[in-house]
Amino acid sequence: MATNSRGQFNSRLGFVLAAAGSAVGLGNIWKFPFEVGAGGGAAFVLIYLAFCFLLCFPVMISEIAIGRKTQLNAVGAFKKLGHHNWAWIGLLGILAGVFILSFYNVVAGWAFGYFLQMVQGNFEIGQNFGSYISKWESIGLYGLVFMGVTSVIVSKGIQGGIERAAKILMPSLFVLIIGLMLYAFTLDGAMDGIEYYLVPDFSEITGEVIYSALGQAFFSLSLGMGALITYGSYVSRKQDIVRSAAMITLTDVSVAFLAGMMIFPFVFSSGIEPNGGAGLIFATLPGVFEGLGPILGIVIGATFFLLLSFAALTSTVSLLEVPVAYLVDEKKIKRPVAVWGMATLIFLLGLPSLLGNGAVEQLTSFMTLYRDGQEQMISFMDFVELIASDTFLPLGGTVIAIFTAYVWKKNNLNAELMEGRETDSKWMMSYINFAVMFFCPIILGAITIITILERFFGIQVF
Ligand code: PFF
Numbered sequence: 001m002a003t004n005s006r007g008q009f010n011s012r013l014g015f016v017l018a019a020a021g022s023a024v025g026l027g028n029i030w031k032f033p034f035e036v037g038a039g040g041g042a043a044f045v046l047i048y049l050a051f052c053f054l055l056c057f058p059v060m061i062s063e064i065a066i067g068r069k070t071q072l073n074a075v076g077a078f079k080k081l082g083h084h085n086w087a088w089i090g091l092l093g094i095l096a097g098v099f100i101l102s103f104y105n106v107v108a109g110w111a112f113g114y115f116l117q118m119v120q121g122n123f124e125i126g127q128n129f130g131s132y133i134s135k136w137e138s139i140g141l142y143g144l145v146f147m148g149v150t151s152v153i154v155s156k157g158i159q160g161g162i163e164r165a166a167k168i169l170m171p172s173l174f175v176l177i178i179g180l181m182l183y184a185f186t187l188d189g190a191m192d193g194i195e196y197y198l199v200p201d202f203s204e205i206t207g208e209v210i211y212s213a214l215g216q217a218f219f220s221l222s223l224g225m226g227a228l229i230t231y232g233s234y235v236s237r238k239q240d241i242v243r244s245a246a247m248i249t250l251t252d253v254s255v256a257f258l259a260g261m262m263i264f265p266f267v268f269s270s271g272i273e274p275n276g277g278a279g280l281i282f283a284t285l286p287g288v289f290e291g292l293g294p295i296l297g298i299v300i301g302a303t304f305f306l307l308l309s310f311a312a313l314t315s316t317v318s319l320l321e322v323p324v325a326y327l328v329d330e331k332k333i334k335r336p337v338a339v340w341g342m343a344t345l346i347f348l349l350g351l352p353s354l355l356g357n358g359a360v361e362q363l364t365s366f367m368t369l370y371r372d373g374q375e376q377m378i379s380f381m382d383f384v385e386l387i388a389s390d391t392f393l394p395l396g397g398t399v400i401a402i403f404t405a406y407v408w409k410k411n412n413l414n415a416e417l418m419e420g421r422e423t424d425s426k427w428m429m430s431y432i433n434f435a436v437m438f439f440c441p442i443i444l445g446a447i448t449i450i451t452i453l454e455r456f457f458g459i460q461v462f
Helices: 012-023 026-038 042-070 074-081 084-119 123-134 136-156 158-185 190-198 207-220 227-232 241-269 280-290 294-330 335-349 351-355 380-418 426-457
Strands: 367-371 374-378
Touching: 012 158, 012 227, 012 241, 012 294, 026 042, 026 084, 026 207, 026 241, 026 280, 026 294, 042 074, 042 190, 042 207, 042 227, 042 241, 042 380, 042 426, 074 084, 074 227, 074 294, 074 380, 084 123, 084 136, 084 227, 084 280, 084 294, 084 335, 084 351, 084 380, 123 136, 123 280, 136 294, 136 335, 136 351, 158 190, 158 241, 158 294, 190 241, 207 241, 207 380, 207 426, 227 294, 241 280, 241 380, 241 426, 280 294, 294 335, 335 351, 351 380, 367 380, 367 426, 374 380, 380 426
Parallel strands: none
Antiparallel strands: 367 374
16 A cells, blocks of 8 residues: 555455454454453353443444544544544554553464464473463564564555455454364363353352453454544445444454353363463363374364464554554654554563563562452553553543544434445434444443542442
8 A cells, every 4th residue: 555545445345354353363262261261251241242232333333434434544533523632532542552562462472372382282381371471582582573474564555465364364263263162062061161151140240340341342343442443444435334343243253252162161171260361272272282183183273373373463453553544644654664663662562561471570460450349469461451451442432432422423423324325224323323422421431430440449339
């Protein structure tokens, strides 16, 4: 894509796949299962699903519409539809994206490193996950490679890189997860896993479960930070935004849901604790692959972690695209300079997250925050995740809904959504209007404020 002319996705499938590529990533396959484990199982899943469809879907539609209307980056879009005073919403998003990418890249390094371990048939790595992630030199190197590949793709622009990669790799990952899920069902103890995952125990629902489910919904759908405003700016006016958003949401939620259906039978049949935290899939899966036998284990294990790395790559590409589009559009910086400059900065910002997994004690036990009223020691990486993903994204979603309904105004939103609309069903439009005007600002806003009070100040609202 030339720096002075905006690229455009070739087809609806191109946009949907690229946006779904952004949405589907480590969030679905690594983060979702351990958040379910930390949240007590099925009750978390239920709340997460409700948030995705009821609260996040209308925000997604608003983001894409704002992007397509303005043909601008996250900051420029708010300035154009509102006023200079609204640029801060975009800046908040860019900040969230920069911090998310800083730790996301570290976890992508874990996944890529696991691919290399699987190729060598090192199935014991699952039991040594803790010491594996504390080796900052090797993980740092993988992270560096990952950030480098991301930068090459982003500097080539929208059609050349993102679209082509997404078209091939996403469906392959989907098929592999389904295959592994069917295999998981055949193992001893599988049913306990399914029960844990699907039969809700409502006594497990605490404030913390609600906040993490909301943060997870935003993170997983790539919402609240302008990623979909930026991608929306490359969408043709002939496309049906509502339908595209529905396809993106359904794809993302299905992958997360199936990843859970795959992992919990494995977790229960291996006798691992489901609430083991960030290492859940990394501790569980190598043993499962080993059980497939030496040759098949290596083939399936290596393929799985390679595809997981690619899923992470289509997400890191979208995370980097947000600040880059801002620098290119607003600051008139040449795309390659913006890409490599930002990538370097973000990699450096990720160093404390890299070192905070055992290598440096002060970063591993970084600070105390509150969880359901109890003090809890967290690592630097947990801290960044809590601020950027669980707080900034829902906050961004709230202000995006308020902006859409009351600054840009609902009639303008509706006019934009009608362009390219393929059906004239009214109920969907009515729900979107209701959600953007009332439901999202009130419910989303309230949960976001309560999250901040409880997590950071220990003030128990419920
Ligand atoms: N949705 C991605 C995932 O679930 O892995 C993470 C992500 C990508 C979040 C892009 C935010 C974003 F803008």
